[in-house]
Amino acid sequence: QKEVEQDPGPLSVPEGAIVSLNCTYSNSAFQYFMWYRQYSRKGPELLMYTYSSGNKEDGRFTAQVDKSSKYISLFIRDSQPSDSATYLCAMSENGYNNNDMRFGAGTRLTVKP
Amino acid sequence: ETGVTQSPTHLIKTRGQQVTLRCSSQSGHNTVSWYQQALGQGPQFIFQYYREEENGRGNFPPRFSGLQFPNYSSELNVNALELDDSALYLCASSPGGGEYNEQFFGPGTRLTVL
Numbered sequence: 001q002k003e004v005e006q007d008p009g010p011l012s013v014p015e016g017a018i019v020s021l022n023c024t025y026s027n028s029a030f031q032y033f034m035w036y037r038q039y040s041r042k043g044p045e046l047l048m049y050t051y052s053s054g055n056k057e058d059g060r061f062t063a064q065v066d067k068s069s070k071y072i073s074l075f076i077r078d079s080q081p082s083d084s085a086t087y088l089c090a091m092s093e094n095g096y097n098n099n100d101m102r103f104g105a106g107t108r109l110t111v112k113p
Numbered sequence: 114e115t116g117v118t119q120s121p122t123h124l125i126k127t128r129g130q131q132v133t134l135r136c137s138s139q140s141g142h143n144t145v146s147w148y149q150q151a152l153g154q155g156p157q158f159i160f161q162y163y164r165e166e167e168n169g170r171g172n173f174p175p176r177f178s179g180l181q182f183p184n185y186s187s188e189l190n191v192n193a194l195e196l197d198d199s200a201l202y203l204c205a206s207s208p209g210g211g212e213y214n215e216q217f218f219g220p221g222t223r224l225t226v227l
Contacts, residue, residue, distance in 0.1 A: 008153065032213065043117070043203050043218030044156065051213070088155050095213040097144060099169030103155030 003027055006089055006104025015113050019076040023089035023104045026070065030102075032095040033065045035074045036088040038106065044088055047074070051095065079111045115140060117206050117219035125225045126194050134189045134222045136204030144168070145187040146216060147179060148203040156203055162187055163209070191224075199226045 006023045013019055021035075032051055036044035050056045053067045062075040072091075076083055089104040118137045126132050138145050144163045148156035158171035162181035176192040185206070191198055201223050205216035 004155075006155070041220070043205070043220050045218065046215050049213060049215070090155070096211075097161065097163065097168060097209075097214060098207065098216055099146065099158070099161040101146075101156075101158055101216075103157070105153065105155050 001026060004089065004091060004102045004104045007107055008105050010108040010110060012110045012112060013079055015079060015081060015111055017079050017111070019074075019079050019083070019109060019111075021074040021076075021087050021089075021107050021109070023072050023091075024070055025072075025091055025102075027091070027093075027102070028067070028070065029093045030091040032092045032098070033063070033072050034090040034092075034101075035061075035063055036090060036103075038086045038088060040085075047087075049095075081111050081113050084110045117204060117217050119202075119204050119219040119222050121222060122220070123223045123225075125227065127227050128194055128196060130194050130226075131190065131192045132194060132224060134191075134202050134204075134224070136187045136189070136206075136219060138185045138187065138204075138206030139208075139217050141208055142206035142217070143185050143209045144207045144214070145181055145185065146205045146207070147187070147189045148205065149173075149198075150201040150203055150221070152200070159189070194226045196226050199224060 034049040038044040064073045086106040146161040147159040150156040160170040201221040207214040
């Protein structure tokens with residue numbers, strides 16, 4: 001069993017739809033939970049990070065962490081074609097230097113106009 | 114402010130050869146991490162350098178080695194290349210200090226081993 005599991009998709013939605021992306025994990029010591037977006041031929045860019053359990057909102061993006069279920073989610077409201085990318089979840093025990101980050105395989109999202 | 118840059122962009126090598134990849138960290142960042150991203154997979158942590166010292170290593174063999182220079186730029190060296198080393202190699206820098214340090218990724222070097 002992988003430490004971080006993420007459905008690779010692909011996921012295709014119409015413009016304006018609400019998108020739900022999810023990851024599960026097995027290491028209960030993870031404390032920091034990140035979502036990255038990676039466009040084709042680019043490096044990942046951080047969208048949001050959350051410490052421990054709870055919700056965090058940033059514009060059209062909401063991240064949720066449920067440590068009791070070892071389950072994290074990213075919601076994208078009013079999705080746009082520019083949101084088409086691969087979304088990677090990542091987790092670490094140590095947010096100070098993140099030298100133990102574990103990534104999911106990434107979910108490829110396409111938002112159709 | 115210049116972001117993280119990596120060179121070269123693409124590289125083709127044959128099995129058994131050695132390769133050196135380079136990374137310039139973002140201005141003011143003293144920590145550099147290297148990742149390997151195979152096609153269709155998430156990045157896997159190789160190692161991290163903090164102020165020229167190795168500060169953590171993932172599950173990679175010793176033929177993967179690195180270096181960080183006084184200006185905080187970094188190199189990744191891979192000896193005795195294998196076909197499975199074909200991947201996108203990502204470098205990320207972070208500033209240090211504070212509770213959480215965001216890693217800023219470069220565009221990567223695409224390595225193909227034939």
